[in-house]
Amino acid sequence: MEETNPPATGLVALLGAGVMGEALMSGLLRSGWRPADLRVSDRSPERLADLQARYGVTGLSPAEAVAEADTVVIAVKPQDMTALLDEVGPHLRPHVLVVSIAAGITTAFLEQRLPEGTAVARVMPNTPALVDEGMSAVSPGAHCRPAQVEIASELMRGCGKVLAVPEKQQDAITAISGSGPAYIFYVVEAMIEAGVLLGLPRATATELTVQTLYGAATMLKETGEHPTVLRERVSSPGGTTVTALRELEDHKVRAAFLRAIEAAAVRSAELSSGQ
Numbered sequence: 173m174e175e176t177n178p179p180a181t182g183l184v185a186l187l188g189a190g191v192m193g194e195a196l197m198s199g200l201l202r203s204g205w206r207p208a209d210l211r212v213s214d215r216s217p218e219r220l221a222d223l224q225a226r227y228g229v230t231g232l233s234p235a236e237a238v239a240e241a242d243t244v245v246i247a248v249k250p251q252d253m254t255a256l257l258d259e260v261g262p263h264l265r266p267h268v269l270v271v272s273i274a275a276g277i278t279t280a281f282l283e284q285r286l287p288e289g290t291a292v293a294r295v296m297p298n299t300p301a302l303v304d305e306g307m308s309a310v311s312p313g314a315h316c317r318p319a320q321v322e323i324a325s326e327l328m329r330g331c332g333k334v335l336a337v338p339e340k341q342q343d344a345i346t347a348i349s350g351s352g353p354a355y356i357f358y359v360v361e362a363m364i365e366a367g368v369l370l371g372l373p374r375a376t377a378t379e380l381t382v383q384t385l386y387g388a389a390t391m392l393k394e395t396g397e398h399p400t401v402l403r404e405r406v407s408s409p410g411g412t413t414v415t416a417l418r419e420l421e422d423h424k425v426r427a428a429f430l431r432a433i434e435a436a437a438v439r440s441a442e443l444s445s446g447q
């Protein structure tokens with residue numbers, strides 16, 4: 173028997189098939205949606221042709237893609253949002269759900285630029301969606317019913333965990349889990365470089381670091397222990413770890429993370445005003 177769709181999304185249009193758009197699209201295809209259930213649009217014809225060839229999805233203009241869609245996922249950069257909304261607004265179906273993953277773009281921003289009463293949801297995913305380990309936070313707009321929040325959640329659940337959150341938390345969430353993978357990759361780069369500095373072959377330093385990250389993340393997830401407890405268990409009295417951690421404290425690395433993540437949240441809040 174043919175596999176059925178996960179419930180209620182109907183035909184899905186994806187507008188903007190860059191890094192995050194492709195991650196979401198591939199997640200949908202891995203979790204039961206068929207290429208025929210998707211309409212994809214991107215500004216670059218070459219990119220669209222490539223996605224059609226690799227995934228078998230139908231590539232169309234934004235207006236064509238939304239014309240029959242029940243759910244529209246918008247994955248363009250915040251700076252491209254206004255032009256796209258102006259373009260597709262007149263072509264949306266009356267009961268469509270519009271899901272935006274753009275950083276900083278509020279549901280009010282979307283509602284003001286779409287036909288009166290359009291149901292919108294704001295979602296912040298992250299790139300680990302590519303390996304089905306994403307983290308997404310979903311917030312409804314003014315006209316988004318609970319069943320539609322569930323549809324937006326169902327879309328994202330195909331590629332990871334989903335939380336329903338009040339929209340006022342979205343800038344902080346963008347700064348933590350949206351941007352978060354980049355901070356972790358940055359730390360990993362630094363650890364690999366340190367290994368090379370100490371004379372390890374780069375491949376060895378990379379394998380040691382990546383497995384250490386994976387093991388530490390798995391411990392956090394599976395034991396449920398507080399990170400302080402886990403860190404203290406690594407720190408033998410008078411040993412190597414506590415010596416390293418004192419250097420990190422001396423260089424204010426914790427404070428730097430607080431400032432960096434705060435700056436990301438401020439930037440997220442700015443994006444709705446087109447800055």
Ligand SMILES: NC(=O)C1=CN([C@@H]2O[C@H](COP(=O)(O)OP(=O)(O)OC[C@H]3O[C@@H](n4cnc5c(N)ncnc54)[C@H](OP(=O)(O)O)[C@@H]3O)[C@@H](O)[C@H]2O)C=CC1
Nearest residue numbers: 188189190191192214215247248249250252256274275297
């Ligand atoms: N990357 C990430 O980790 C995350 C990103 N996001 C959000 O996802 C969105 C996309 O980010 P990301 O994937 O990184 O960006 P990309 O630039 O990789 O993807 C956006 C794509 O949309 C295309 N595009 C722009 N305007 C239009 C249009 N009018 N019609 C069709 N396609 C269009 C762009 O084309 P062109 O290249 O020609 O501009 C590009 O291919 C952003 O709003 C970002 O805030 C959210 C969470 C995580």
Ligand SMILES: O=C(O)[C@@H]1CCC=N1
Nearest residue numbers: 274275346350351352
């Ligand atoms: O850097 C950005 O603006 C986007 C949003 C979260 C991750 N990437």
